[in-house]
Amino acid sequence: MSNSILDQLSEPSGTGWRPKPGDVLVGTVLRISEGVSTYNDGSVYPIVAVKTEGGEVVNIHCFHTVLKSEMAKARPARGDRIGVRYEGKPDGRSYEMYKVAVEKPDGKPQGEPDWDQVAKAAETELEGPGGYTDEESF
Secondary structure, three states: OOOOHHHHHHOOOOEEOOOOOOOEEEEEEEEEEEEEOOOOOOOEEEEEEEEEOOOOEEEEEOOOHHHHHHHHHHOOOOOOEEEEEEEEOOOOOOOOEEEEEEEOOOOOEOOOOOHHHHHHHHHHHHHOOOOOOOOOOO
16 A cells, blocks of 8 residues: 555545445555534544445545444554444444454554563563562462
8 A cells, every 4th residue: 555645635535334234345545534513612533434345445534432442442544444333233232333353464463462572571570589589469
């Protein structure tokens, strides 16, 4: 994906995603911008533009609370692969349910630890002053 400003300007604006329960959207994050809510007090919410494998650009307006929260946890960025599933409203509830998964360009899913770094830290702790001390009570 090119970062050229002309390339960015040539990308289509896209259409808003209007999912039905069970719908899934998968693609590459093209851009992230902000929208202003006309229903609340003018609060700001993220808009994530996704380019599907078919080349369609779809804008996910993250104004629903759960979607906004899931996006904040996943922290998508330009160039990431993203999947979003709309699950609808749970029975008797007023909120909308979503699941979000993000994979970084290096292939590592978002939120997964760098196990090599964890192993190195553990090794350093074992070799450090006082040696092995794993007797912390929880």
